[in-house]
Amino acid sequence: MQYISTRGQSRPVSAAEALLTGLAPDGGLYLPESFPATAAVSPFTEPGLTYQQLASRILKLFLSDYTEAELEACIRHAYGGNFTSPAVTPVTMVGEKLGFLELWHGPTCAFKDLALQLLPRLLTVAARKQRFDREIILLVATSGDTGKAALEGFKDVPGTKVIVFYPEDGVSAVQKRQMVTQEGTNTYVVGVTGNFDQAQAGVKALFTDEEFQQEMAAAGKTFSSANSINWGRLVPQLVYYFKAWCDLCQNHGLAPDATFNIVVPTGNFGNILAAYYGKKLGLPVHKLICASNRNNVLTDFIRTGEYNRNRRFYQTLSPSMDILVSSNLERLLFDLAGADPAQVRAYMDQLREKGSYRLAAAERERLQEEFWAGYADEAETTAAIRRVYERYHYLIDPHTAVGYKVYQDYLEATGDDRPTIIAATASPFKFNYGVAQAVLGPEAAETPDEFALMAKLAAATGVTPPAVLAGLQDKPVRHQRVIAPVAMAETVRTILGL
Numbered sequence: 416m417q418y419i420s421t422r423g424q425s426r427p428v429s430a431a432e433a434l435l436t437g438l439a440p441d442g443g444l445y446l447p448e449s450f451p452a453t454a455a456v457s458p459f460t461e462p463g464l465t466y467q468q469l470a471s472r473i474l475k476l477f478l479s480d481y482t483e484a485e486l487e488a489c490i491r492h493a494y495g496g497n498f499t500s501p502a503v504t505p506v507t508m509v510g511e512k513l514g515f516l517e518l519w520h521g522p523t524c525a526f527k528d529l530a531l532q533l534l535p536r537l538l539t540v541a542a543r544k545q546r547f548d549r550e551i552i553l554l555v556a557t558s559g560d561t562g563k564a565a566l567e568g569f570k571d572v573p574g575t576k577v578i579v580f581y582p583e584d585g586v587s588a589v590q591k592r593q594m595v596t597q598e599g600t601n602t603y604v605v606g607v608t609g610n611f612d613q614a615q616a617g618v619k620a621l622f623t624d625e626e627f628q629q630e631m632a633a634a635g636k637t638f639s640s641a642n643s644i645n646w647g648r649l650v651p652q653l654v655y656y657f658k659a660w661c662d663l664c665q666n667h668g669l670a671p672d673a674t675f676n677i678v679v680p681t682g683n684f685g686n687i688l689a690a691y692y693g694k695k696l697g698l699p700v701h702k703l704i705c706a707s708n709r710n711n712v713l714t715d716f717i718r719t720g721e722y723n724r725n726r727r728f729y730q731t732l733s734p735s736m737d738i739l740v741s742s743n744l745e746r747l748l749f750d751l752a753g754a755d756p757a758q759v760r761a762y763m764d765q766l767r768e769k770g771s772y773r774l775a776a777a778e779r780e781r782l783q784e785e786f787w788a789g790y791a792d793e794a795e796t797t798a799a800i801r802r803v804y805e806r807y808h809y810l811i812d813p814h815t816a817v818g819y820k821v822y823q824d825y826l827e828a829t830g831d832d833r834p835t836i837i838a839a840t841a842s843p844f845k846f847n848y849g850v851a852q853a854v855l856g857p858e859a860a861e862t863p864d865e866f867a868l869m870a871k872l873a874a875a876t877g878v879t880p881p882a883v884l885a886g887l888q889d890k891p892v893r894h895q896r897v898i899a900p901v902a903m904a905e906t907v908r909t910i911l912g913l
């Protein structure tokens with residue numbers, strides 16, 4: 416299977432090359448030239464399939480230049496003892512028709528592990544296939560979850576180094592502790608005395624600095640990106656939606672020919688796009704419900720057909736969704752525009768030039784057939800955490816809470832009460848402040864010490880925090896670099912010995 420660019424001005428490439436390069440040279444995103452036939456999914460409901468077997472069947476459809484043995488070796492490494500649940504992504508039903516798909520049982524306690532535990536293995540194999548002999552330097556700017564997941568994924572993977580820049584005061588205390596205690600001989604974590612945008616701008620500048628690229632090439636190195644526009648991050652995410660379907664059919668009475676809804680708390684539009692691709696592959700989804708926080712640019716887009724990033728940016732309790740430009744949406748646009756790359760280019764030009772674009776009426780209808788959208792503000796997010804705890808004695812994190820609130824709105828607006836799965840994207844103990852405030856009350860959350868809050872929450876609810884989070888306080892700090900944004904390039908030089 417070949418991969419083409421959404422903007423149609425790059426040559427088709429193999430899966431291995433699409434994974435290695437991430438972004439197409441014309442600035443577009445790679446997608447499969449033709450989508451696998453839907454009939455390919457019928458075996459997925461076979462009883463007793465493990466997560467790993469399911470992953471193998473799905474990945475094989477998209478990564479056709481990998482051998483089955485290569486894929487299985489990658490999968491074995493990625494989804495083994497590093498996940499604390501043998502099911503990898505278990506579904507917890509809180510009602511007869513409502514379940515949470517828990518995507519946080521991996522080493523960093525957020526859903527990004529599902530892709531980032533696998534991607535480094537896939538890249539290593541891709542490099543071998545392409546006879547690519549340079550050292551791969553992963554550069555990552557993170558607002559919290561991606562950086563840690565990339566560090567854990569690439570830790571001690573031969574032929575790679577991973578350098579993560581995080582905003583010194585822009586991540587939660589738990590997230591920061593997760594990063595500065597990172598182990599591995601090839602991991603580098605750098606605090607930046609600026610915000611996430613500055614860190615990201617610094618990384619982007621390095622990616623486009625030709626002189627720097629030449630210096631890197633001369634030293635036998637090359638930059639790569641693990642961010643969510645890489646096709647290698649999307650495909651692994653299809654697997655857990657199929658796994659959830661298998662669970663619903665085998666354990667919760669869903670008829671194999673019945674449909675269900677999927678709710679996804681959304682930022683960069685990666686996780687929900689994977690669910691959409693799952694549907695294209697035959698997953699019987701009725702509606703894909705897109706849940707946003709106060710940065711509700713996607714809610715407006717799905718409701719009106721106009722994407723408009725000219726609006727205020729809010730910092731919220733669900734920081735991994737604080738995004739105004741959802742990069743992965745470009746792949747959906749390609750489908751909405753009837754696979755016409757010229758139309759995609761036109762929309763992307765408008766977005767760059769005036770910060771907005773508007774879909775044609777037929778495109779908007781197509782969008783609304785598949786998606787329903789809503790959002791939650793801060794008070795609604797907190798209320799959702801409290802409500803779910805009181806109703807079901809089940810703890811959810813603020814991102815997942817946004818999903819729950821929007822699902823309530825969907826129920827009320829449509830009356831559609833068919834079985835529904837909400838993607839639970841992070842462990843509640845990763846965001847103790849927001850969760851403690853909701854469950855224990857505002858006074859309880861007055862202490863700024865997140866680890867004290869974690870202990871309090873655990874004691875009050877009887878829910879055990881993941882060991883990797885509870886044990887963080889006792890781990891030695893291994894990374895102490897803090898730099899100004901202007902010093903990012905120099906820091907990379909120092910780390911790489913250039």
Ligand SMILES: *Cc1c(COP(=O)(O)O)cnc(C)c1O
Nearest residue numbers: 560682683684685686735840841
């Ligand atoms: C990254 C992230 C999201 C948003 O996912 P997208 O794929 O960017 O839409 C939601 N919740 C959590 C906890 C995350 O880390």
